[in-house]
Amino acid sequence: MAWDNTTLFVDDDPADRAFRAEVRDWIAANAPTELCNRPTRIDPPELKPWHRRLYERGWIAPHWPKDHGGMGATLTQQIILFEEISRVGAPTPYPHGLNFIGPLIIDSGTPAQKARHLPPILTGDVTWCQGYSEVGAGSDLASLQARAVLDGDHFVVNGHKVWTTNGHFADWMFALVRTDPEAKPKQAGISMLLIDLKSPGVTVRPIQTIKGDAEFAEEFFVDVQVPRENLLGPLNEGWRVANKLLGSERFTTGHPRNAAVLLNKAYQVAELTGAGRTPGFRQKLASLEIDLLAFSAYYRHAASLHGHGKAPASMAPVIKIVGGELGQRASELLVEAAGPLGPQAEDLRLGNLALNPAGEMFEMRRVTVGSGAVEIQRNIIAKRVLGLPSA
Amino acid sequence: MELVLNEQQALLAESAIRLAAARGGPRRARALRAAHHDMDAEAWRAVIDAGWLATVVDEPQGGAGLGLFDLTLALEQAGKQILMVPLAEAAAAAWVLAKSGRAPSVLADLLAGTRLIVPATRAASWGYGDADLRHDPGANALDGAMSFVPFAPSADVFLVATDAIVGLVDRTAAGVAVETKAQVDGATASTVRFAGAALAQVLALGAAAQALTSALHEFLALAAGAELLGLAAGTHEITLDHIKLRQQFGRPIGSFQVLQHRAVDGFIDVELNRSLLYRVLAAFDAGEHHPAMASAVKARTSCAALAATRAALQMHGAVGYTDTHNIGLYYKRALALAARYGGELDHTARFSELTHAVSA
Numbered sequence: 022m023a024w025d026n027t028t029l030f031v032d033d034d035p036a037d038r039a040f041r042a043e044v045r046d047w048i049a050a051n052a053p054t055e056l057c058n059r060p061t062r063i064d065p066p067e068l069k070p071w072h073r074r075l076y077e078r079g080w081i082a083p084h085w086p087k088d089h090g091g092m093g094a095t096l097t098q099q100i101i102l103f104e105e106i107s108r109v110g111a112p113t114p115y116p117h118g119l120n121f122i123g124p125l126i127i128d129s130g131t132p133a134q135k136a137r138h139l140p141p142i143l144t145g146d147v148t149w150c151q152g153y154s155e156v157g158a159g160s161d162l163a164s165l166q167a168r169a170v171l172d173g174d175h176f177v178v179n180g181h182k183v184w185t186t187n188g189h190f191a192d193w194m195f196a197l198v199r200t201d202p203e204a205k206p207k208q209a210g211i212s213m214l215l216i217d218l219k220s221p222g223v224t225v226r227p228i229q230t231i232k233g234d235a236e237f238a239e240e241f242f243v244d245v246q247v248p249r250e251n252l253l254g255p256l257n258e259g260w261r262v263a264n265k266l267l268g269s270e271r272f273t274t275g276h277p278r279n280a281a282v283l284l285n286k287a288y289q290v291a292e293l294t295g296a297g298r299t300p301g302f303r304q305k306l307a308s309l310e311i312d313l314l315a316f317s318a319y320y321r322h323a324a325s326l327h328g329h330g331k332a333p334a335s336m337a338p339v340i341k342i343v344g345g346e347l348g349q350r351a352s353e354l355l356v357e358a359a360g361p362l363g364p365q366a367e368d369l370r371l372g373n374l375a376l377n378p379a380g381e382m383f384e385m386r387r388v389t390v391g392s393g394a395v396e397i398q399r400n401i402i403a404k405r406v407l408g409l410p411s412a
Numbered sequence: 413m414e415l416v417l418n419e420q421q422a423l424l425a426e427s428a429i430r431l432a433a434a435r436g437g438p439r440r441a442r443a444l445r446a447a448h449h450d451m452d453a454e455a456w457r458a459v460i461d462a463g464w465l466a467t468v469v470d471e472p473q474g475g476a477g478l479g480l481f482d483l484t485l486a487l488e489q490a491g492k493q494i495l496m497v498p499l500a501e502a503a504a505a506a507w508v509l510a511k512s513g514r515a516p517s518v519l520a521d522l523l524a525g526t527r528l529i530v531p532a533t534r535a536a537s538w539g540y541g542d543a544d545l546r547h548d549p550g551a552n553a554l555d556g557a558m559s560f561v562p563f564a565p566s567a568d569v570f571l572v573a574t575d576a577i578v579g580l581v582d583r584t585a586a587g588v589a590v591e592t593k594a595q596v597d598g599a600t601a602s603t604v605r606f607a608g609a610a611l612a613q614v615l616a617l618g619a620a621a622q623a624l625t626s627a628l629h630e631f632l633a634l635a636a637g638a639e640l641l642g643l644a645a646g647t648h649e650i651t652l653d654h655i656k657l658r659q660q661f662g663r664p665i666g667s668f669q670v671l672q673h674r675a676v677d678g679f680i681d682v683e684l685n686r687s688l689l690y691r692v693l694a695a696f697d698a699g700e701h702h703p704a705m706a707s708a709v710k711a712r713t714s715c716a717a718l719a720a721t722r723a724a725l726q727m728h729g730a731v732g733y734t735d736t737h738n739i740g741l742y743y744k745r746a747l748a749l750a751a752r753y754g755g756e757l758d759h760t761a762r763f764s765e766l767t768h769a770v771s772a
Contacts, residue, residue: 304757307767308711312712315712323687399677403672407672411667
């Protein structure tokens with residue numbers, strides 16, 4: 022029997038097992054085969070029909086409460102959906118609307134904001150992007166400078182946002198902007214605005230990534246008028262609003278399967294090139310797989326504790342750090358397995374599978390930097406969990 | 413992260429924390445090393461009285477009918493406090509005796525603490541060659557040797573286990589010779605030589621012996637993994653306390669980001685390994701044997717305990733280089749336990765063979 026590194030991680034709960042079987046059958050019949058295992062990036066417009074199909078099945082927002090169109094599902098069920106979708110190499114919907122701003126609007130939005138914004142997030146008709154980073158505010162996000170000045174019934178926004186995933190495809194941006202430049206600490210002068218990117222004064226420019234995709238963009242705001250009702254939560258409390266996103270919203274981003282998929286590709290490529298017959302390389306692959314098993318066990322353990330309301334404060338940063346670093350190591354082994362084919366720009370063909378080792382590796386550079394670099398995550402654990410003193 | 417324990421397990425875990433803290437600790441381990449005792453007889457008596465061995469034996473055989481998961485709650489504390497007792501070894505022997513069902517009085521003695529039985533066994537994958545042991549069925553005697561046996565000087569009986577035979581041999585039987593070498597932490601590793609040594613009892617032969625020995629190896633790897641996990645967790649706590657207190661440049665060195673990140677990486681390793689270990693143990697107790705998973709546990713806990721103790725030595729500075737400071741003993745203990753029953757390299761290679769055999 023072939024080795025299956027998910028052997029130990031079967032669902033404990035019979036209801037979860039039944040749900041997984043139901044999802045698996047449906048995915049088998051409905052997965053978008055044209056998008057599965059594609060080595061190139063799938064932009065939001067291409068994803069819309071698949072998003073719509075998941076929406077119509079009622080599975081687009083497992084973690085949202087039922088009265089807002091979600092499933093009110095447990096974290097474990099949310100993970101099961103993610104696992105079954107990615108098991109066949111199908112893409113999962115982008116998280117910016119469904120996992121980031123959606124839950125924030127549910128938590129902090131006005132009835133009007135909920136009525137206007139939640140339905141098109143569910144259907145996939147509206148694409149969102151996250152406007153946090155600026156040139157001078159990356160890891161030190163609280164130093165952001167984009168200004169919003171309240172002028173009667175609207176804000177006037179001026180500034181520059183950058184490294185915005187899907188910014189050039191997005192209809193709307195949720196942005197952190199400075200509304201009180203004098204506030205101390207800096208976090209106290211920040212607000213969350215929902216900005217229609219079709220507004221006059223907004224210029225969006227795509228940025229090519231190291232992989233060669235136009236994954237992200239930058240946006241320039243010159244005297245952009247944003248209606249006052251687009252303020253999410255109270256004025257100057259944007260930092261608090263943004264931090265209400267719990268670790269669970271980012272749970273699937275750090276799923277061990279992301280690294281497992283790359284590792285399996287590395288094994289396949291190693292077979293093709295003969296690298297798999299080198300004991301030293303086999304040792305590296307095994308070592309990574311063992312780390313991945315430990316992380317899978319941790320991930321399951323964390324999800325189960327979360328279900329008992331006992332998830333520790335370290336859970337979200339640990340998943341972010343380990344999931345990211347293992348994914349990165351797996352992608353590096355994939356390139357190493359390819360040997361002289363590693364630097365090849367065009368795709369490799371493996372049977373009916375096309376893959377691009379260098380491209381996969383370049384893409385994985387993002388995961389240890391985006392939404393809080395792993396160094397910042399380690400700082401968080403050091404201070405909040407280990408109780409180490411500040412510098 | 414915390415384990416979801418039932419009431420009985422929670423009680424066991426609490427009593428293990430208390431017992432190990434009261435009986436163990438580096439000071440005690442150091443005294444034993446100086447006196448050339450590889451085993452703490454007083455602590456062992458307390459462990460027997462606490463019923464830890466009984467966890468892995470079913471109730472009809474005089475045990476508590478729990479499992480390796482439960483025993484591991486105690487093993488983790490033993491590792492954390494450097495408790496110099498043959499808990500992993502005697503529990504493995506008790507588990508095998510109970511499984512074989514062939515020697516109830518020996519098992520009863522072991523559980524009562526009147527006879528100590530430790531495994532004398534070796535897997536080819538543990539490095540430095542396989543066991544070299546022959547069984548003469550006619551004379552029912554053993555010839556050859558078994559190397560790197562822990563606690564041999566303290567044992568009354570050896571549970572000899574190979575792919576061909578599992579049986580019991582008295583340490584004092586004619587034809588048995590024990591050559592002992594001290595290890596850096598005060599433990600011992602012995603070569604037990606057999607020259608026509610009579611088997612007191614045969615527990616299994618042939619395919620049954622092979623299955624039992626393989627399960628025993630898995631048990632020992634997991635049990636040693638639990639001690640290593642506890643050792644890494646203890647090292648992490650000691651080091652955290654040190655870097656919060658130690659001042660340089662007018663502030664605690666734990667305020668420096670480089671040291672903070674080292675401490676965080678140690679913390680993450682402990683968290684991941686605890687989840688891995690207990691997940692594998694739950695399967696083991698449910699009768700699912702995954703030899704590759706046992707190797708994953710031993711490889712990763714060995715690697716993590718060594719990494720944690722090395723990082724701890726660095727963060728302790730010069731005092732870590734002294735013999736008087738406890739942290740050095742943790743490093744030595746990690747070395748001994750990491751090498752016992754196969755180290756990171758051995759188990760990673762075995763994991764690779766078991767999971768991704770090279771196609772010819």
